[in-house]
Amino acid sequence: MAGVGLDQPFFDDKNRAFWILQSAGWTGYFILRSLSGFSNSMGLVWLVHTALLTATGYSLTLLMASLFRRLIAMKPIWTLVLSLAVVVLAATAFSIIETWSVATFLKPNLELGPRTYLSAILLDFALLAAWAALYYGINYFLLLESEIKQRERLESQASTAQLAMLRYQLNPHFLFNTLNSISTLVLLKQTERANAMLARLSSFLRYTLANEPTAKVTLAQEVETLKLYLEIEKMRFEDRLRPHFKIEPETIGARLPSLLLQPLIENAIKYAVTPSEDGADIWINATRQGQGVRIEVADNGSAEGADLSASPSTGVGLANIRDRLTQAYGPAHGFATQENDKGGFSVIVEIPYETGDKDT
Structure with a gap:
């Protein structure tokens, strides 16, 4: 033919x-x-x-x-x-x-x-x-x-x-606070901590630039990036920031837009960890549900995160996450916010289970 x-x-x-x-x-x-x-x-x-x-x-x-x-x-x-x-x-x-x-x-x-x-x-x-x-x-x-x-x-x-615009709307407060903390450590002559924090910041920024803004990554890659981000924040907040990951093995290959969850962690730190002298716990849970994946980011703060979507100071905020999910999945996704039984705020994201080769 x-x-x-x-x-x-x-x-x-x-x-x-x-x-x-x-x-x-x-x-x-x-x-x-x-x-x-x-x-x-x-x-x-x-x-x-x-x-x-x-x-x-x-x-x-x-x-x-x-x-x-x-x-x-x-x-x-x-x-x-x-x-x-x-x-x-x-x-x-x-x-x-x-x-x-x-x-x-x-x-x-x-x-x-x-x-x-x-x-x-x-x-x-x-x-x-x-x-x-x-x-x-x-x-x-x-x-x-x-x-x-x-x-x-x-x-x-x-x-x-x-998608690229939404992806690049990282909160400038995070970068400002991190650089300010590095500057303080240098002034205090805590060079080892300053170098460690700078190295982690460099790795995190390298990741954000290396990945295509419209690309999807596996949940395992997203979790590793979140841990890198949390290591940076933990040097600022020390024991006041207590992250907990519960990622089911069945979900680690699921693909999602890169850095989708980072703004949720950032908002939880801002509204739950920062205002409290004792800090707060942050939970990142991922479970497989039928043909989809359910991801929950929760804290035990004061549930002030409910105002995130309306606050211009939260950078990407919840509105950005909604837009990115709509662009990536259309109507085939779920997004919800609620107060949780820990007295804090939860954001629940439900996405189709997609792998690199095919959907399952």
């Missing part, structure tokens, strides 16, 4: 498709008219007459196609009017040639006059109008298909840009 060009869409090469359809159409016209003549005992001379008409129609439609390629770019009203005029002129020429052929090959005694030359114009007009309608129908379909593909590309690019 590849040898005859059927390994690609038929209209990928529009020029080739035109010649194939043009030749096939007029070949069919020649065969049908020939069979019609033979069925009426017209003799072999009918083939000469039919061949002449076929060549005439083939040539006229080539000229029409050349004109239509220019007319199709005009305003619809001008395309319609001028195309109709072209079809009328072509049908007139076709009728004159057909009448001359009849008088020459089939009816030598036929008296020729203006009315005689136009005797076949209605049938010829119908034939050429049908050809023109098919020509415009195919080309408008191809134009529509091209517009749809272009719109899909633009929508895809817009979606990718939005």
Whole structure:
């Protein structure tokens, strides 16, 4: 099939498709008219007459196609009017040639006059109008298909840009606080702690830059990144920050947008750990539920996190997470916030279970 060009869409090469359809159409016209003549005992001379008409129609439609390629770019009203005029002129020429052929090959005694030359114009007009309608129908379909593909590309690019924008909206407070803590450690001449904190910050930022903003990572990779982030924060808060991970083995291969959970941890630190002298516990739980994965980030703070989505100071916040989930999964996800039985705040994310190769 590849040898005859059927390994690609038929209209990928529009020029080739035109010649194939043009030749096939007029070949069919020649065969049908020939069979019609033979069925009426017209003799072999009918083939000469039919061949002449076929060549005439083939040539006229080539000229029409050349004109239509220019007319199709005009305003619809001008395309319609001028195309109709072209079809009328072509049908007139076709009728004159057909009448001359009849008088020459089939009816030598036929008296020729203006009315005689136009005797076949209605049938010829119908034939050429049908050809023109098919020509415009195919080309408008191809134009529509091209517009749809272009719109899909633009929508895809817009979606990718939005995902990238959302992904890059990391809270600048985190970076500011971390650098401020490093500066303080340097002033206190605690160089080992400062170097350790700087190394962890460097690793975390390297991860954020190395991964494509629209890419998905495994839950195992996301958890490792969260642990790296928490190690940085734990150097600031020490024992006041108490993270707990409970990740079921069945979920570690699930894929999700990179750094999806980091803003949730950051908000939990801001609203649960920072205000309390005793700090707070933060739980990150992931469980497999049917064809999906349920991820919960919970704390035992004061449940003030319920205001995150409305607060402009939370950086990406809950609104950003909702947008990223919508972009990544459409309606096939769940997102909920609630006060939990520990007296704190919980964010629950439910996503389809996807792996790198296929969904399961």
